[in-house]
Amino acid sequence: MTALEFEIIGEDTLVSIDVQHLYNAGYAGRDQAAVRHHIEELAELGVPAPTTTPSLYPVSSYLARQSDSVEAQHERTSGEAEWGIVIAGPNADDVLLTVACDHTDRALEVHGVAWSKNAGPDMLGRRAWRLSSLGGRVDDLRLRAWVGQERTLIQDGRVGDLLSPQYWLDVLAERGERHEGVALISGTIPMIPGVDQFADRWEVELLDEQTGESATLSYGVERMPVPIG
Template identity: 35%
Template sequence: MQMYSNGIQLQWEPSRLIIAGYTGKDQKAVQQHIDELKELGIPAPPRVPMIYDLSPELLQVTEEITVVHNHSSGEAEAVLLDVYGVWYLGLGSDHTDRVLEATSIQKSKQVCLKPVSSQVWPLDQVRDYWDEIEMESWIIKEGVRHEYQRGKLGSFLNPDELLHILRERHYESKGMAVFCGTLPLHTGTFHYGGTFVAELRDPKKGSTIQLKYDMKLLKDAEEA
């Protein structure tokens, strides 16, 4: 996997992929999100934060993903990457099968690629003002751009807190990629298909990390 940080190329492959769920600092807001998902048929988690261990090859720098049915959607997330012992911050999408999610959250995440930005920032560069970093996502369908998510990383656990929880639960950090949690949906409902666009913005330096990918629908063999 080829990535860039401050103009320097990083050639790296993850050895572990972790999706952390329900990582909000505000537990009332976390419960609101859980209730929101329950209304969509997704069961409440047994503990928070939840840690989903996925196949690392799902993490891809890509401009297109393929799915069989049009019932999957993306979610913008800050992503921590342990690249040869140095932590970086990137932007990813926890693309998830929403029908399967009602049966098994882990399986619903495992069946979809996880697009990630090619641009990353050294975590030490932004650690002191993590809370101020802005994240936003949109869905583009038929040429119309719809706001999907918007907020700041201050809504989530501090990265050091999250990594501490992972160590306590015996997840080895070497070569690990960690999705840090997602923001509530602006519309309250999932959007399927189209193009997913997201940005991570550093308000101090004025720099931006962007992520954009199309969703391509494969021909369903059972409907052919």
């Protein structure tokens, strides 16, 4: 269980939540034909195909973090720009939407996607909207990521490129798992070709261009010492 705290955008409010269950969505693009093409590309790199799409991976709740750094065991780890929902109570207004970044072990990913999801943290922003406050403009929120000290743009899309927060809330409800203490992050949008994802810094932004409000996160990637043995 992990304790997180969110500043609610548009309110003078802080909401604290103990994350008891954490889920990572995968292969969650709204265009599932493009998702299937991406799966074929990954298969050529040795990444095993999922048995169904979209996918949903339960991960250890302690991996939900609000932090300025990630410790990595080797050089082949990278983030993914995502949004996250956190259920902070029983009512519709208690569902929070924030920015997220799934830091994934790419070397382990070729042996099992679910394993790789449990090998790194899910980073979450410190600001969040009440999902109900956004109304119909949720899909229009812009999702971007930059890497390295030079802030090279690596991802740029919209929430609407992915299956919606409501889609996943419905899935959780069907599984009997839509309750306080549950967090879910969305799966990611495509990376810009030619940009090195194995960078020493990641920054992700979820931006409401209509109001100028945003939820952001940034962290450095720190290599752990070489093991003995």
